Amino acid sequence: MNRKIDNPVEAGQRLRRVRGIRTKTGVAKELEIPYSTYCSYESGTRCPPPQVRERIANYFGVSVESLFCTHN
Numbered sequence: 001m002n003r004k005i006d007n008p009v010e011a012g013q014r015l016r017r018v019r020g021i022r023t024k025t026g027v028a029k030e031l032e033i034p035y036s037t038y039c040s041y042e043s044g045t046r047c048p049p050p051q052v053r054e055r056i057a058n059y060f061g062v063s064v065e066s067l068f069c070t071h072n
Helices: 008-019 024-031 035-043 050-060 064-068
Strands: none
Touching (some): 008 035, 024 035, 050 064
16 A cells, blocks of 8 residues: 655654653654654654654554555
8 A cells, every 4th residue: 555645744743642651752762763853753844764664653563654644
C-alpha cells in the first residue's frame, strides 16, 4: 500500500499521542537521535526521513502508515 505522507503537523500530533507518558528525552535517547530532532518531528517543523520513520514506528509498535500517512 502506497499512501501519501501526511503533512508534518498532523504526523506530529499522532506522534505525541503514541508517545503517551514517555518523555521526549527518553524516546530520543532510545531512538538514538538528537532530542532537538525528535522535538521537531513532534512539533511538525520537520518530517523524518524514511529510515527514521521506520525506527520510530517499530519503537512504538505501530505501522509507519498509522503515524505518518494520510488516513482516508
